[in-house]
Amino acid sequence: MSLGSRIKICLAFLIVAAALPASAGTVARFQDNRLALYSENGDARVLRRSDLTPLLRGKPDWSVTADIAALGKAEKKSWHLVDADCLPPTFERCLLFLAETGRPGVTLREYDAQAGGFVPNGFTLPPGPTQAIWYDDSRILIAANTGPGSLTSAGVPRLLKLWTRGQPVYVATTILAAPFDARGIRPFFSLSGGGLFHAAEVTTASGAHELYHFGWAQNFRRSQLPTDARLLDFFQGRAIAVLGDGGWMTSDGRLPPGSLVAYPMAPLLGPASQTLPELAYTPPAGFRIIAAKAGRDTLYLHLRGASGDRLVSLRKGAPSWPAANIALPSAGALELVAASDLADVALVVSGSEFHIVGRGRTRTITP
Numbered sequence: 001m002s003l004g005s006r007i008k009i010c011l012a013f014l015i016v017a018a019a020l021p022a023s024a025g026t027v028a029r030f031q032d033n034r035l036a037l038y039s040e041n042g043d044a045r046v047l048r049r050s051d052l053t054p055l056l057r058g059k060p061d062w063s064v065t066a067d068i069a070a071l072g073k074a075e076k077k078s079w080h081l082v083d084a085d086c087l088p089p090t091f092e093r094c095l096l097f098l099a100e101t102g103r104p105g106v107t108l109r110e111y112d113a114q115a116g117g118f119v120p121n122g123f124t125l126p127p128g129p130t131q132a133i134w135y136d137d138s139r140i141l142i143a144a145n146t147g148p149g150s151l152t153s154a155g156v157p158r159l160l161k162l163w164t165r166g167q168p169v170y171v172a173t174t175i176l177a178a179p180f181d182a183r184g185i186r187p188f189f190s191l192s193g194g195g196l197f198h199a200a201e202v203t204t205a206s207g208a209h210e211l212y213h214f215g216w217a218q219n220f221r222r223s224q225l226p227t228d229a230r231l232l233d234f235f236q237g238r239a240i241a242v243l244g245d246g247g248w249m250t251s252d253g254r255l256p257p258g259s260l261v262a263y264p265m266a267p268l269l270g271p272a273s274q275t276l277p278e279l280a281y282t283p284p285a286g287f288r289i290i291a292a293k294a295g296r297d298t299l300y301l302h303l304r305g306a307s308g309d310r311l312v313s314l315r316k317g318a319p320s321w322p323a324a325n326i327a328l329p330s331a332g333a334l335e336l337v338a339a340s341d342l343a344d345v346a347l348v349v350s351g352s353e354f355h356i357v358g359r360g361r362t363r364t365i366t367p
Contacts, residue, residue, distance in 0.1 A: 029084070029085065029086065029338065030338065030339075030340045030341060030342075030343075031086055031088070031091040032091060033051055033052050033053070034049045034050065034051055034052060035049065035050050035051075035052050035055050035060075036048065036049040036050075036065055037049075037050070037062075038068070038081045038084075040080070043069060044069060045067075045068040045069040045072075045079070045080060045081065046064055046066070046067055046068065046069070047064070047065045047066040047067075047068060047081060047084070048062040048063060048064055048065060049062065049063055049065050050062050050063075052343070055365060056356060056363055056365065058366070060366075065113050066081075066094075066096070066111060066113065066116075068080065068081045068098070071111075071117075071118070072098070077098070077100060077107075078100055078101065079098040079099065079100060079107070080098070080099050080100070080101065081096065081097070081098060082097045082098065082099045082106055083096075083097040083106075084096050084097065084111075085132070085133060085134060086113070087134050087137060088191065091113070092112060092113045092114045093110065093111070093112060093113075093119065093137070094110070094111045094112075094113060095108060095109075095110060095111075095123065095132055095133075095134070095140065096108070096109045096110070096111045097130070097132075099127075100127075103127065104127065105127035105128045105129060105130070106127060106128070106130055107125065107126060107127050107130075108123060108124060108125040108130050108132055108142075108144075109122070109123070109124055110122030110123040110124065110165075121165070121166050122165060123140055123163065123165060125142075125144055125145075125169065128144055128145040129144065129145060129151075129155070129156055129157055130142065130143075130144040130145075130157075131143040131144065131157065131186065131187060132144070132187075133187050133188075133189040133198075134189065135162060135189075135198070138164055138165050139162055139163060139164050139165070140162075140163050140165075141160060141161070141162060141163075141175075141187045141189070141198070142160075142161050142163050142169075142172065143157035143158075143159065143160050143161070143184075143185050143186070143187055144157050144161075144169075145157065146159065146161060146169050146170060146172060147169075147170045152178070152179075152180055152181065152182050152183070152184065153180055153181055154183065156183065156184040157184065157185055158177060158178040158179070158180065158182055158184070158185055159174050159176070159177050159178070159185070160174070160175055160176040160177075160185055160187055160200050161173060161174050161175065162175050162218075175214075175218045175220075176200050176202075176212065176220065178202045178203075178204075179204070179205070181204075181205040182202055182203060182204055182205060183203040183204065183205065183207065184202075184203050185200060185201070185202050185203070186200065186201045186203075187199070187200050188200065188201070188231065190233065190234040190294075192234065192294065192296075192341040193236075193296060193341055193342075194234060194235065194236045194237040194238070194294075195234070195237050195265065197213065197234050197239075197265060198213070198214050198215070199211060199212060199213045199214070199231060199239075200212045200214070201230075201231060204227075208227035208228070209225075209227050209228070209229065209230060210222065210227065211223040211225050211231055211241075213239070213265065213268055213269060215269055219269070221268050221269055221273050223239070223263070223268065223275050224275035225239075225241055225248075225261075225263075225275065225277075226243065226244060226246055226247075226248050228243075228244025228245060228246050229241045229242060229243045229244050229248070229261075230242055230244075232260075232289075232291065232292040233292050233293060233294045233299075234265070234294060235262065235292075235294035235299050235316070236294075236316055237264055237265055237266065238262040238263060238264050238265065239262065239263055239265060239268075240260065240261075240262050240280070240292050240294065240299065241260070241261055241262075241263075242258070242259070242260055242261075242289045242292070243255060243256070243257055243258060243259050243260075243261060244257065244258075245257050245258075247259070248261065248277060250277055255277065255279050256279075256282050258282070258283060258288055258289065259279055259280075259281065259282045259283075260279075260280040260281040260282075260283075260289055260292065260301070260314075261277045261278065261279060261280060262277070262278055262280045262316075263275050263276050263277045263278070264276060280299075280314065280316075280321045281301065281312075281314055281321055281323055283303050284303075284305075286305045286306055286307070287303040287304065287305035287310065288303065288304055288305070289301060289302070289303060290302040290303065290304050290309075290336070291336045292336075293336055293337075293338055293339035293346055294339055294341065295339040295340055295341060295343070295344040295345065295346060295358060296340075296341050296342060296343075296344040297315060297316075297344050298313050298314065298315060298339070298344055298346075298358055299313070299314040299315070299316075299321075299339075300312070300313060300314070300326075300336055300339050300346040300357070300358070301313075301314055301323075301336070302334065302335070302336035308331065308332070308333075309332070309333055309334045310325060311325070311326040311328060311334060311336065311348060311357065312324065312325055312326065313326055313357075313358070326357050326358075326362070327362065328348065328350050328355055328357070328362060329350075329353070329355065329362065329364060330350045330351050330353050330355075331350075332350060332351050333350070333351075334348055334349065334350040335348065335349045335350075336348055337349055339358075343358075343359070344358055344359055345357060345358035345359055346358055354366075
């Protein structure tokens, strides 16, 4: 599968995890022109899909993608869907992350949405502290319990491995290793019109974050992002991060603590390996940035302060990035779930309501 074919798509794949174990939340992905919704009603646990256009018109055309309850029953498990990651451009092969209430860890299984079942000899891992993302159509990146030496002293994954379908997991290639006293390692994957990017964040024993970007040849480049900052997303070929209490002292001056910063990936992954930051947004006094999700032309921000939550839209500009508050029909705490690269909209959950924002008025959808 070519890189071009992977980049040309991405409109709407949404998974909303309801009544899951306490560690699970609302999770969203984007896929072609459909919205996929996971819901639980009694013993029914079903992942459904609807085209986005009829859904926004209030007439969703749901079809079942995966019957999680039936899949679990066949293997004598009471599974809940915690997350799913489907591979573009067809989005038929999915990594399903399954959990049982009251039991630690998640089970990883590769699912074929077209066939309606698990992939024979596909990616499979037993319950554990597993993280996984697609690398290409035959390989995934995993941070998991893959054998002796793969976990830190605290029992969390410390190795990032590249695993090929059909091979035993113990022969997967280690491409990045964190120290045994590290607090963990977290892989990132972003596919949009701005490019295809992989990254890994290592949290050291002291709580510092070391961020590494890499491409197809695993040419790791350490970002100069301060160690108290966090990577949030990628937007128009730039890494997007929120600064910690120390701010960022650059050649052009100090960037304020708590601000949103951006740096282009091309100079970092190029021969000079340069991290060239710019200030994107500084939240109002009393507010902090909780999350950022990238659309095509809009970067959506979730702010939280003593007076409540805010939703903000941000656009790339020069010398500054214009920002605007987005009003929601319901007040209270919110969750910025995801943003669509092609549709340039975002999904927001506020209380029990689901809203699509961007490209005109805010629309409330009914799951």
